[in-house]
Amino acid sequence: MAVRALPRAQGEIPLAKKLRVGVLFGGKSGEHEVSLRSGASILLAIDKSRYDVVPMGIAKTGQWLPAEASTAMLGGDFAPKLGKTSTKKKAADTSIASQAPGTAGLDVVFPVLHGTFGEDGTIQGMLELADVAYVGSGVLGSSVGMDKDAMKKMFAVAGLPIVKHVTLLRGEWKANPKKCTKTIEDKLKYPVFVKPANLGSSVGISKVRERAELARAMDEAASFDRKIVIEEGVSGTGKLKGKGKPRELEIAVLGNDDPIASVVGEIVPDREFYDYASKYDSTSTSEPVIPAKITKAQSKQIQAMAIAAFKSCDCSGLARVDFLMEAVEPGSKKEPKIFLNEINTMPGFTSISMYPKLWEATGIGYSELIDRLIALAIERHDERAATTFSKS
Structure with a gap:
């Protein structure tokens, strides 16, 4: 690209x-x-x-x-x-x-x-x-991009495909766990992912396969935030319905009002999902695949969705946007659904982090990426300076 x-x-x-x-x-x-x-x-x-x-x-x-x-x-x-x-x-x-x-x-x-x-x-x-x-990103883009509940509401308003989910408050869970469990099970099917709404790097996230695992996961998430987001897991399509692990796809976005998207990458985790240990543990064998082995049509779809997500949250400068793609049986011609998972407004920025690596594969090296981000910061600051904040 x-x-x-x-x-x-x-x-x-x-x-x-x-x-x-x-x-x-x-x-x-x-x-x-x-x-x-x-x-x-x-x-x-x-x-x-x-x-x-x-x-x-x-x-x-x-x-x-x-x-x-x-x-x-x-x-x-x-x-x-x-x-x-x-x-x-x-x-x-x-x-x-x-x-x-x-x-x-x-x-x-x-x-x-x-x-x-x-x-x-x-x-x-x-x-x-x-x-x-x-x-x-500014105050709004940063805060919305941090809060998975608010983020999903913005995605929904923009008409972007997201997984089924329920948001509960820590107070609700502590006061009546049975009622909360019923709410979750009435709206979602196991397995579900339980997440603190405001945290990154997969801290506090648990995969729950059955009711017996739910309370521990809810308590874990509640220790990190007052809002808890519970998402229905994405599995497979066709004969893999209800089975199989979704593909975890990531893309980098760069710009202000007219952003551009990088090539699409894929994370192949060394465990059930891309958790904190899978990301940062020295023993982790998780590996990025850049570019991801997907069709041109799927790549264009994801790029368009990433830019739409970036704009829907009023982001600027940079963001990494993460997606989940249904697992597909080998040889199947059925088109898998692609779900927008979340946006990260300040992704890891080491030279081997996914965001810089995606841009490197697209044609922008690490040092040039820093230059562009600094230029974008100045551009946005100059734009804001043109705004009048009082009548006097």
Whole structure:
């Protein structure tokens, strides 16, 4: 697939000015370590001739750290590889409590934070108040993209195909588990997937095959969020109806008002579904297949659905969109159904993460991808600056 050229504002940054870019990583969420990996990869790959880079780390306690401590938090071999980082305007790197912590003097912030307190609109709101350009979706897109219940409602309004699901509150489950169980079983068939509505990296997700497994899964999900989403599992079509594992397909989206989609990739998990261990455990044998072995028609369908999903949630900058495809019996001519699963507005961003790998296979390398995202952040910030917020 040829990559459509982006307009100048989206694809090029004038070199008359060396931009000062803050790379924000860490955070209080359960995806802290994943964020560190993403931040380290960006810091190593970003073009230092074009950008004056400031590492901005947030400890698990929520404390914002100065540049040197932020680099040290990455640990391992990253600190020596990064070498000296910018020390200009040190006050801007450390004055976290003043105005949007540490953003003074920055042209752009790349908030490569995953999960709660980073991908859910909270950081984005702070950066909006500070009037600084930042990579990724705004407050609405980030919060909707984080909340699986709200996300599905947006998908449904846009007419996009989603799996059957039920949303329950933690309070409802604690007060009357029998009633909640009946609600789930009246509307859905086993197996079901029980998920906390607001969390990423498959944390707190359980596959439930029968009623005996439901309570434990509900308690697990409820420990992570007040809203619990229960989804009916996708199986197969034809003779595989009710059997077989769905194919897990992923695609990357890049842009603002006129986004483009990458080639389609597939994740082949080493267990029943692509859970946290399957994603990050060192023993995992899960593997990505890029491009996915699907038909051209299926690829075009998924690309169109991904862009529609991106727009329906008012996303910008970047997102990875995940799909489930029914299993098909070998040799069958029956067309499998494709369901939109979810959108991830700040996906893992290491050089070997699925989002960058999908763009690499499409023709955009890792460093160029960083350039484009920074340009898109500036474009969106300039667009917002054209908006009048008062009559005076």
